[in-house]
Amino acid sequence: MISIENLSKSFRHHEVLDNISLKQDKAEVIVVIGPSGCGKTTLLRCLNQLETFDEGKVTIGDITICARHGHLSRADRDKQLVLRSRVGMVFQSFNLFPHMTAVENIIEAPVTVKEMSQAMAVKRALDLLNKVGLEDKADFYPSQLSGGQQQRVAIARALAMEPEVMLFDEPTSALDPELKEDVLRVMRALANEGMTMLVVTHEMSFARDMADRMVFMEKGRILEEGPADVMFRSPKHERTREFLKTILPKKSFKAGNGKPGDSRQATFEDLLSGGDG
């Protein structure tokens, strides 16, 4: 589904992505983690061409875009538009269009890009709002919605283009803890439906439950990849272990009191300490 080959990108001599290669199957869920500045967001932005890359090859479905010395061929540039419409992107800061209601946000791209009829687009938008649990907020403006509600509308907006792949760039980082769960629930449902998802997140509960594979990035490289439980339990690299320690909650008093899995903190403590995962 997704194939990244020898992808490199630098901003003014600073190597942001250094020869990255990654393959993702259809319906696979990959979670990317890594310290800030490791290039994980840039990787996502290169995939849907918000960022151009210097060298390498990106294939999504049947579309391939190649760059050499920072240049794309004219044919590849024309492909960018098609590629974007097949890749859905969810941003950390939602980026809903503030001058449109929830339903208007969702129908915008189908109507202008796919030239879908207004009536058809609205009908499908309401289905999508129903799916993300916001059927009663169709006519609300983004400023009238909570952060969690806005992010769910943003997911619905991306889904309206019927993408083959969904990219999530820290979708819950800007949200209060009590609002995160609503968004994660939608993402879990999506993964269960077989959506191909590439997710940059610090939500280890999501990674544990949903990720088919985890990727740890540092300094523009993929340092380690593998099944989530393996990486939690026995990371190959010391850097991975250190990083996981920093993003996982410190020792909780309740840890170990309940059965594994009924408390997120407890489970991670267990995973890290190599307990009964």
Next chain:
Amino acid sequence: MALSFLPAGVSADDTPCATIQEVEARGVLRWGADAEGGAPYVFPDPRNPKRYIGFEVDIARALAGRLGVRPQMVQNSWDGLVSALDRGSFDIVLNGLEITPEHLGQIAMSRPYYAYTQQIVVRKGDGSMRRVEDLKGLRVGVLSASVAQRILEGMGGVDVRVYPGNVETCRDLKNKRIDASLMDLPIALHYAKPDPALDFAGKPFAVGYYGVGVRKKDTKLLEAVDRAIAALLASGELKRIYLKWGLWDADQERRLRRYSPVEPPKEGNVSTLREWRTFLPLLLEGAVVTVEISFLSMALAIALGLALALAKLFGVTPVRWASTAYIEVFRGTPLLIQLYMIYYGLPNLGIRLSSFEAAVMGLGLNYAAYEAENYRAGIQAIPEGQMEAALSLGMTRWQALRRVVLPQAVRIVIPPISNDFIALFKDSSLVSVITMVELTKVYGMLATTTYDYMGLGLMTAAIYLALSYPASLAAKFIERKLRYDFD
């Protein structure tokens, strides 16, 4: 209270001999005149532009000599000479000021120093006009606030075009924007006679007299000026001056000697406020022109400004540079010069716009530069994430701009653009320099004939306010309508 502001011609200081004593003590006679386009009366010497020459410069020197003092010219726009004299900016006016009941209502005037006539000027070979009646139905250029303007307006049926100067009148006559011009004979002799493209039509007519203007209270000064003029006429000095400037004609001496004084009008100042039924409709006619020009030029500015902003933000390098250059040039140079160049300069390149078209173009092109900067600021205020979100949905850059970025930017730019609209509305008064008679020009013309600057000013200001205030209310309404950030 308001009455004390009216230029009454009688100030609190009513000592009859104050000014002549001042002049003698100073040793200098300050005379007011307008040297801009002032040939052959008073104008900068082309060979030494720091020096003024002209037949009135010679007369002023002779006159001051008779009073035993030195002359000193004070530059003042011609329209405002009478009011400036009243205000005390100089001692006398000596600048082709006609002896008319209107002027005598405001100031005192000496015996005449020159008898002038009106001359019809046409393009060479155009022999269809011989008498003033032949001008009916034609476009005729006149100098602003001149006797020629009054004659033609009094006659009716003539499309009178009012010019700020004589150079522009002759130029537009040659450019065929007007069919004829009516001007004082000295002006015609100086500007039109030497021009091979222009010709005099018919005989001069409508004798009138230039006199020296003095404040009404300065009776002693007036007597002294009268005596001096009589002496200059008797000694032949006046004749020598007029011969030197080619202004002498056989009837001149007879006319100056046989002059019988014009009776000053009985009643003093006109109160235009009390007679608003007469004056308000005239002002409103001017207001219609102001509104038409403002709306059309703002529409042009808004459309062109958007194109410039998009070119500057998203264009390829040469387009970006061109847009930046346009904005800097039009913002960085005076609107007045742009208007002059569009109206009087472009015909040299074969582009001949009517004064209305030139007014809309000039204001529109100028304000487009400001609107471009408003748009640019508005577009840049929209977070980058908006464009990215739209692109990530597969929209093209243009679709993203049109559907996502611009609708948000519009709301941001409404306050500064409505500000500019109100500024443009007032700047539109500048187009009077290219013969458009709009609200401020009507005010100026009425004020220089009635001298009721205050009453007419209040009416004119009220009209401007009545037009601009609803505009700002409408802007607020639209801004509220477009609101989407509900708390």
